[in-house]
Amino acid sequence: MDYGHPIRFGTFLAPVAADPQRPVRLAQLSEQLGYDLATFQDHPYQPAFLDTWTLMSYVAAATSTIEVAPNVLNLPMRPAPVTAQAAASLDLLSGGRFSLGLGAGGFWDAMEAMGAKRLTPGEAVDALAEGIELIRELWDTDSRVRVRGGVHYSVDGAKRGPAPAHRVPIWVGAYKPRMLRLTGRLADGWLPSLAYMKPGDLQAGNARIDDSATAAGRRPDEVVRLLNISGRESAEELTALALEDGMSTFIVGNDDPRLLESFAAEIIPQVRGVVASARSQRGTSAPGRPTAALTARRPGIAYDEIPSSLREGAVEPGDFEYRSVRSNYLRGGAPGLVLRPHTIAEVSDAVGFARNHADLPLGVRSGGHGISGRSTNDGGIVIDLRALADIEVLDEASRRVRIGPGARWTEVSRALEPHGWALSSGDHGGVGVGGLGTAGGVGFLGREHGLTIDRLVAADVVLADGSVVRASATENAELFWALRGAGGNVGIAVSLEFEAVPVRDIGWVQLAFDASDTAGFVRGFADAMRAAPRDVTLFVILAPSRSGQPPIAQVYGVVDSDDPDVILERLQPFAALAPLVGQSVQLASYADVMANASDAAHSGQGEPAFRSGLIGPIDDAAAEAIAALVRSRSSLWFQLRAVGGAIADVPSGDTAYAFRDAELSVTAIGRGSTFDRLWDQLAAHFDGLYLSFESRTDPALLVQAFPPATLARLREVKRQYDPEGLFRDNFAVGTATAAEDEAA
Numbered sequence: 001m002d003y004g005h006p007i008r009f010g011t012f013l014a015p016v017a018a019d020p021q022r023p024v025r026l027a028q029l030s031e032q033l034g035y036d037l038a039t040f041q042d043h044p045y046q047p048a049f050l051d052t053w054t055l056m057s058y059v060a061a062a063t064s065t066i067e068v069a070p071n072v073l074n075l076p077m078r079p080a081p082v083t084a085q086a087a088a089s090l091d092l093l094s095g096g097r098f099s100l101g102l103g104a105g106g107f108w109d110a111m112e113a114m115g116a117k118r119l120t121p122g123e124a125v126d127a128l129a130e131g132i133e134l135i136r137e138l139w140d141t142d143s144r145v146r147v148r149g150g151v152h153y154s155v156d157g158a159k160r161g162p163a164p165a166h167r168v169p170i171w172v173g174a175y176k177p178r179m180l181r182l183t184g185r186l187a188d189g190w191l192p193s194l195a196y197m198k199p200g201d202l203q204a205g206n207a208r209i210d211d212s213a214t215a216a217g218r219r220p221d222e223v224v225r226l227l228n229i230s231g232r233e234s235a236e237e238l239t240a241l242a243l244e245d246g247m248s249t250f251i252v253g254n255d256d257p258r259l260l261e262s263f264a265a266e267i268i269p270q271v272r273g274v275v276a277s278a279r280s281q282r283g284t285s286a287p288g289r290p291t292a293a294l295t296a297r298r299p300g301i302a303y304d305e306i307p308s309s310l311r312e313g314a315v316e317p318g319d320f321e322y323r324s325v326r327s328n329y330l331r332g333g334a335p336g337l338v339l340r341p342h343t344i345a346e347v348s349d350a351v352g353f354a355r356n357h358a359d360l361p362l363g364v365r366s367g368g369h370g371i372s373g374r375s376t377n378d379g380g381i382v383i384d385l386r387a388l389a390d391i392e393v394l395d396e397a398s399r400r401v402r403i404g405p406g407a408r409w410t411e412v413s414r415a416l417e418p419h420g421w422a423l424s425s426g427d428h429g430g431v432g433v434g435g436l437g438t439a440g441g442v443g444f445l446g447r448e449h450g451l452t453i454d455r456l457v458a459a460d461v462v463l464a465d466g467s468v469v470r471a472s473a474t475e476n477a478e479l480f481w482a483l484r485g486a487g488g489n490v491g492i493a494v495s496l497e498f499e500a501v502p503v504r505d506i507g508w509v510q511l512a513f514d515a516s517d518t519a520g521f522v523r524g525f526a527d528a529m530r531a532a533p534r535d536v537t538l539f540v541i542l543a544p545s546r547s548g549q550p551p552i553a554q555v556y557g558v559v560d561s562d563d564p565d566v567i568l569e570r571l572q573p574f575a576a577l578a579p580l581v582g583q584s585v586q587l588a589s590y591a592d593v594m595a596n597a598s599d600a601a602h603s604g605q606g607e608p609a610f611r612s613g614l615i616g617p618i619d620d621a622a623a624e625a626i627a628a629l630v631r632s633r634s635s636l637w638f639q640l641r642a643v644g645g646a647i648a649d650v651p652s653g654d655t656a657y658a659f660r661d662a663e664l665s666v667t668a669i670g671r672g673s674t675f676d677r678l679w680d681q682l683a684a685h686f687d688g689l690y691l692s693f694e695s696r697t698d699p700a701l702l703v704q705a706f707p708p709a710t711l712a713r714l715r716e717v718k719r720q721y722d723p724e725g726l727f728r729d730n731f732a733v734g735t736a737t738a739a740e741d742e743a744a
Contacts, residue, residue, distance in 0.1 A: 005248035010037035012253035031066040033264035039071035045110035060094040072101035072173040080131035084138040091164035142323035167320030184212025193228035221287040235270035293318025298336030313340035324601035328368040330608040333376025367432020405434025413591035421500035430597025438487025447645030453484040461491040464726040485656030488730030507559035507567035512582035515553035518627035535560040614662035614688035622685040634675035659688030
C-alpha cells in the first residue's frame with residue numbers, strides 16, 4: 001500500500017548535555033545535506049540530556065529551512081495547554097518549521113520521580129487523545145466556542161491562542177492496538193521505530209490505523225507514515241517500505257556525521273528516484289485535501305475546476321489558512337473560496353473562474369482594510385491580490401513609479417522615502433494600493449497634491465473577459481476615466497503607475513481640544529481649514545462626552561514643511577479654536593506617519609456600519625446637526641476630513657470621482673433609530689458621497705455618489721467593458737439603458 005505522500009528524510013538526534021553544541025551542529029549539518037527535518041528525543045527525566053524544548057528552540061534559531069520536531073514529546077510531563085502554546089510559539093518564531101510528535105509516556109518510575117502523575121496504560125492513551133484534541137482547540141483562534149475541560153485537563157474558560165504559523169501536524173509514536181486506533185482517529189502521522197517492529201507489524205499497524213481512520217470518517221491517506229531507521233538500511237529496503245508498506249518519511253537515528261553524509265549522498269537520491277518512477281508507472285497520485293476540509297466546501301463552487309495555476313494558493317473554508325483570509329479589517333466574512341494569484345496571468349485565470357460562477361458574490365481584495373467591507377463575502381469568491389506587491393521606480397526625472405495593487409501604503413511610503421517622494425494615500429498605512437488608487441484616496445497631502453487617483457497616470461487592467469488592457473489618457477481613455485473613482489466596476493487594476501510628489505520631512509500634528517461648544521468648534525475648524533495654505537491637511541475626530549467629561553475633538557494631520565516656525569504659524573488659527581487639552585507636533589518623514597498599521601491578519605467580525613457624505617461650506621444648521629449627532633452618543637466614531645485645495649483644481653468631469661467642490665468628507669459609525677434619524681438630518685446638508693467610506697449597499701446611494709451625467713457615463717463604460725456585470729459587488733453602477741439614464 002502506497003499512500004502517495006511525498007518522500008522525505010530526517011535525522012533523529014540525541015540531546016546530549018555533555019557536548020551541548022553537538023546536536024545543534026548535527027541539525028545544521030542535516031540542513032546543509034538536504035534533510036527535510038531534524039528531530040530530537042525527549043526524556044525530561046534523563047539528567048544526561050538537554051531539555052528538548054529548549055534545544056529545539058535553539059536549533060530553530062540556528063537554522064533557516066529545516067523542519068524541527070520532537071521524536072516524540074512526553075506529553076504527561078508537558079501538559080497539553082502549555083505544549084499547545086509552546087508549539088504555536090515555536091512555529092511562529094521559526095516561520096512555520098515545526099511539527100509536533102507526541103507520545104503517551106512509558107518510563108513511569110522515572111516520570112513519577114519528576115512529578116508526573118502515574119497513569120495506567122489505558123488512562124495514558126485517553127489522556128493523549130484528550131490532549132491532542134485540546135491542543136488543536138487551543139490553536140483554533142477562529143472559533144468563538146468556549147474551551148471545555150475534560151477528564152485529564154480541567155481547562156474550562158481557557159483562552160485560545162496563539163495560532164501557529166501553519167497547520168502543525170501532530171504525529172503519534174504508537175505500537176499497541178489502542179494507540180494505533182487513536183492514531184487513525186486523531187493524528188496526522190504515525191511515527192514508530194523500525195528497530196521495535198517485528199515482521200508483519202508495519203502491515204498490521206497500517207491496517208489498524210486505516211480501519212480506525214475510515215470509522216472516524218477520514219481517508220487512510222490522511223495519516224502520514226513516518227519511520228525511525230538506523231541509517232544502515234539499503235535503498236532497496238527503504239524503497240520497498242515506501243511502495244509496499246506506505247512509509248514515506250524516513251528518519252535516520254544516528255549521530256555519526258559521516259553516516260549522515262553518505263546516506264544523504266547515496267541513499268536518498270536512489271530512493272526518491274525509484275519511488276518517483278514506480279509511482280509514475282502506477283499512476284499513484286498525492287493525497288488530496290482532508291475529508292474535514294472537503295466537507296467544509298460551500299455549494300455552487302466547482303472546486304475541482306480551479307485552474308492549475310491557482311490551485312496551490314487557493315484557500316478553502318476547511319484549510320488552516322482560511323482564518324487569515326476570510327475577513328477584512330472590519331467585516332467578518334465566510335467566502336467559499338479565496339484565490340491568491342501571483343502574476344497578472346493568474347489574475348486573468350481567477351477572473352475566468354469567477355466568470356464561470358457569475359451567480360456567486362465576487363470580492364476583490366488588495367489590502368483588505370476597506371471599511372465598506374466589500375472585499376469579502378459569504379459563500380462567494382474572493383480574488384486576493386496581496387502577492388502583486390512590487391514597487392518599481394520607472395523614471396527618476398518624472399518621479400514615475402509602478403506599484404502592484406497588493407502593496408500597502410506603509411510599504412510604498414518606505415520605498416519612496418529614499419527618493420524624497422511620496423503619494424497622498426489616506427491616513428492608514430495598512431490600506432492596499434489597488435482599492436485606494438482606484439476609488440479616490442482622501443489623504444494627508446490631499447489639499448496640496450490632490451487625491452491619490454489624481455496622481456495616477458496609467459494602469460494595466462484585467463477586464464471581465466480576462467483580457468489585459470492598458471488604460472491611460474491616450475489608451476482606453478474612457479476606461480481610465482472610470483478607473484479613477486469607480487475602478488471596482490470596470491476591472492481589476494493589476495499594475496498602477498503614479499507620478500509621485502517631492503516631500504521633505506513634514507510636521508506631524510496631533511491636537512486635542514475641549515469641544516464643549518461642538519457646533520462652534522466644527523464651524524471654526526471648517527473656516528480655518530478653508531483659509532489655511534494648501535500645505536495644511538488636517539482631519540478631526542469628535543468623541544462624545546463620557547462620565548461627565550467634555551467632548552473631545554482630536555485634530556491630526558500634516559503640515560508639509562520642515563521648518564518648525566512655519567509649522568507653528570500654520571497651526572495658530574487652529575490652536576485658537578477651543579481650549580487645548582493635549583498637543584504633539586513633531587517633524588517626521590511621511591513614511592513614519594504612515595507606519596501605523598500592523599501586519600497581523602485581518603480578523604473583522606460582523607458587518608461594519610459606516611456612513612459617508614461630502615459637504616461644502618458648513619453653515620450653522622450643518623454644524624448644529626453634527627453637534628446633535630455627536631452629543632447623542634449614538635455614533636461611536638465621527639470624523640471630518642479636509643478635501644479642498646488641490647482636490648478642487650481637477651474639473652469634476654475629469655474623473656469618475658466628481659464631487660470636487662466639497663470641503664469636508666464626513667464619516668461616522670453608528671446603528672439604531674436615534675443614529676439613523678440624526679444622520680438623515682445631517683445628510684440633508686450633503687452634496688455627494690464617497691463610497692469607500694460607506695458600508696450600506698442600497699443601490700439608491702449611487703445617485704448620491706455620482707452626479708447624473710457621471711453615472712450615465714459610467715454605465716456606458718460598464719456596458720462596454722463589463723456588459724454581464726461580473727464586477728457588481730462593489731457598489732455596481734449597473735448597465736441601465738440610455739432611456740433610463742436620460743430619465744435619471
